[in-house]
Amino acid sequence: MPTETFEFQVEARQLLQLMIHSVYSNKDVFLRELVSNASDALDKLRLAALRDEAPDADVSDLHIELEIDKDARTLTVRDNGVGMSYDEVGRLIGTIANSGTAEFLRELREAQDGGGAEGLIGQFGVGFYSGFMVADEVTLLTRRAGEPKGTRWTSRGEGTYTLEAVDDAPQGTSVVLHLKPADPENQLHDYASVWTVREIVKRYSDFITWPIRLVGGSGDDGEAAEPETLNSMKALWARSREEVSEEEYHELYKHIGHDWREPLETIQLRAEGTFEYQALLFVPSHAPHDLFRRDSGHGLQLYVKRVFIMDDCEALLPPYLRFVKGVVDAQDLSLNVSREILQQDRHIRMMQRRLTKKVLSSVKDMMTDDTGRYATFWREFGAVLKEGLVTDPDNRDALLAVTSFATTHGDGGGTATLRQYVERMPEGQDAVWYITGESRESVGDSPHMEAFRERGIEVLLLTDPVDEVWVDAVSEYEGRPLRSIAKGEVDLGAREDDRGDEEREKQAEEYAGLLGWMGERLAEDVKEVRLSTRLTVSPACLVADANDLTPALESMYRAMGQEVPATRRILELNADHALVKGLNEAYGEREDRSDLTDTAELLYALAVLAEGGRPKDPARFVRLMADRLERTL
Numbered sequence: 001m002p003t004e005t006f007e008f009q010v011e012a013r014q015l016l017q018l019m020i021h022s023v024y025s026n027k028d029v030f031l032r033e034l035v036s037n038a039s040d041a042l043d044k045l046r047l048a049a050l051r052d053e054a055p056d057a058d059v060s061d062l063h064i065e066l067e068i069d070k071d072a073r074t075l076t077v078r079d080n081g082v083g084m085s086y087d088e089v090g091r092l093i094g095t096i097a098n099s100g101t102a103e104f105l106r107e108l109r110e111a112q113d114g115g116g117a118e119g120l121i122g123q124f125g126v127g128f129y130s131g132f133m134v135a136d137e138v139t140l141l142t143r144r145a146g147e148p149k150g151t152r153w154t155s156r157g158e159g160t161y162t163l164e165a166v167d168d169a170p171q172g173t174s175v176v177l178h179l180k181p182a183d184p185e186n187q188l189h190d191y192a193s194v195w196t197v198r199e200i201v202k203r204y205s206d207f208i209t210w211p212i213r214l215v216g217g218s219g220d221d222g223e224a225a226e227p228e229t230l231n232s233m234k235a236l237w238a239r240s241r242e243e244v245s246e247e248e249y250h251e252l253y254k255h256i257g258h259d260w261r262e263p264l265e266t267i268q269l270r271a272e273g274t275f276e277y278q279a280l281l282f283v284p285s286h287a288p289h290d291l292f293r294r295d296s297g298h299g300l301q302l303y304v305k306r307v308f309i310m311d312d313c314e315a316l317l318p319p320y321l322r323f324v325k326g327v328v329d330a331q332d333l334s335l336n337v338s339r340e341i342l343q344q345d346r347h348i349r350m351m352q353r354r355l356t357k358k359v360l361s362s363v364k365d366m367m368t369d370d371t372g373r374y375a376t377f378w379r380e381f382g383a384v385l386k387e388g389l390v391t392d393p394d395n396r397d398a399l400l401a402v403t404s405f406a407t408t409h410g411d412g413g414g415t416a417t418l419r420q421y422v423e424r425m426p427e428g429q430d431a432v433w434y435i436t437g438e439s440r441e442s443v444g445d446s447p448h449m450e451a452f453r454e455r456g457i458e459v460l461l462l463t464d465p466v467d468e469v470w471v472d473a474v475s476e477y478e479g480r481p482l483r484s485i486a487k488g489e490v491d492l493g494a495r496e497d498d499r500g501d502e503e504r505e506k507q508a509e510e511y512a513g514l515l516g517w518m519g520e521r522l523a524e525d526v527k528e529v530r531l532s533t534r535l536t537v538s539p540a541c542l543v544a545d546a547n548d549l550t551p552a553l554e555s556m557y558r559a560m561g562q563e564v565p566a567t568r569r570i571l572e573l574n575a576d577h578a579l580v581k582g583l584n585e586a587y588g589e590r591e592d593r594s595d596l597t598d599t600a601e602l603l604y605a606l607a608v609l610a611e612g613g614r615p616k617d618p619a620r621f622v623r624l625m626a627d628r629l630e631r632t633l
């Protein structure tokens, strides 16, 4: 087969340009990326061999080799792992398979302007391309284990790459970097120096469980003449916390989490006894871009007796902890264990329970010991964690204990935990009040809030989509009911300037005719029209019955394809508002009420608008409104 030339996919080309014109200040990390890929390739081959899926592969001395050729100024990263077929090279190396790439490139450009690009790269599987930060030409020679022919891929990182079938390639992959001249001022070190390479491996890749051997030193100046193993290969999760530095943990996190940033939290757990395992878990400091995508990974890697078994092992943690990264190494599982078996395994279920509790208790500790870190955690992962309030009733209390919300307390910009809310609840208040909606601004200005604001009653502002769902499942916190300010009747207790019962009854009588009449006119949209105790400024608002679905929840169910009957809500009127008063008077005086029907309709539409909704028939609403305005001229 002749050498063929291909163009890089558009995104890949953009990414390469970013690499070449370096988005990173720290270029040393290219080696970590290539070593990480090599290590993954060795893991895959060993597992295939253990499962008898690679009968023709040579697994006798699996390792990574770094070779320096000072004269040619090349650094080669070689592994004898699983390798790639011709098709795979074209698919995996010339393109960027990740669908989030376009989004990533946009974020990257923005971050580059703001100087924060470094942290973003690792999330998006661009590891191999980082070679172009230090090399002006990269050659990759690879042969898939068990296959006869190999493939050579070459590129200068500009617009094209070449592919060529090769007869005599060794098993696995070697990446030859034709190094750019060193430029220490721009942190481009001399990667043909044994010292530099040794130091980078020690710093970034010491924990890699395969030997990383260095060959090609001259023996002079302390350089290695014999192959030298550069890493200690110690599985960090099997060592006690005292023996391991924070930095080492962080490097492991970056390897398995595909992240270039430090983790927010490191959690270690060792279970001894009948079912032994060790876990080393990390909470990232940033949510990944695909956290809410259904196919996003599940974070944890499963090892069995130090042998890598699988990535994204979803059986180890519940979906609401999918952002946790890490390693779980179990002693007593079979190497042949499959995802299906794991889902049903009793020990795995116990393990999941224990790991879940451990993560939640770490979040609790974070909350007590370091409020700044907890705030970061909550900003990044709060919306995901709250899914657990619905799906994991066993841990509901633990989850409620670490949950926090935006609140109207203080200057309205802060957050509150349920504990804080309850502790400052004034005497006489029996419920924890909240409102759900789309944004802090829209719920903050909602008419439902008026009486609460006037009386200084704290309201929690729940604006994540998941909030609509969990509030339905959780009815109380430590014996206090959780209540929506937009549902049911509210009785906020008497105030000095409140009307007495007598006066209220009188008002009810005065309005009875109007309310009944409006109820009939608007029967298609509302099930009742009544006077409000929650309005002080707005003329009207809509409330749901205590057990009704909210409009947001209704549309959420519909979006998921579920049939739900349209819920009619209750229209509440503010009897102190001039418009409502005038309407009542006109209702009492006029025989012909056709005009008033339009006003009733407008009042309903205003209530819909006030909560951020959209009138049922916007064109009609505009017509009626324009007509009214015209009459005021």
Ligand SMILES: Nc1ncnc2c1ncn2[C@@H]1O[C@H](COP(=O)(O)OP(=O)(O)OP(=O)(O)O)[C@@H](O)[C@H]1O
Binding pocket: 033, 036, 037, 038, 041, 079, 081, 082, 083, 084, 092, 093, 122, 123, 124, 125, 126, 127, 128, 129, 172, 173, 258
């Ligand atoms: N040494 C290698 N041996 C076998 N396959 C490899 C090797 N290096 C890369 N690949 C294949 O090419 C794919 C793309 O590699 P690349 O480094 O660009 O991204 P990634 O490894 O998926 O993500 P990241 O580097 O961020 O972990 C890998 O997923 C792997 O399938």
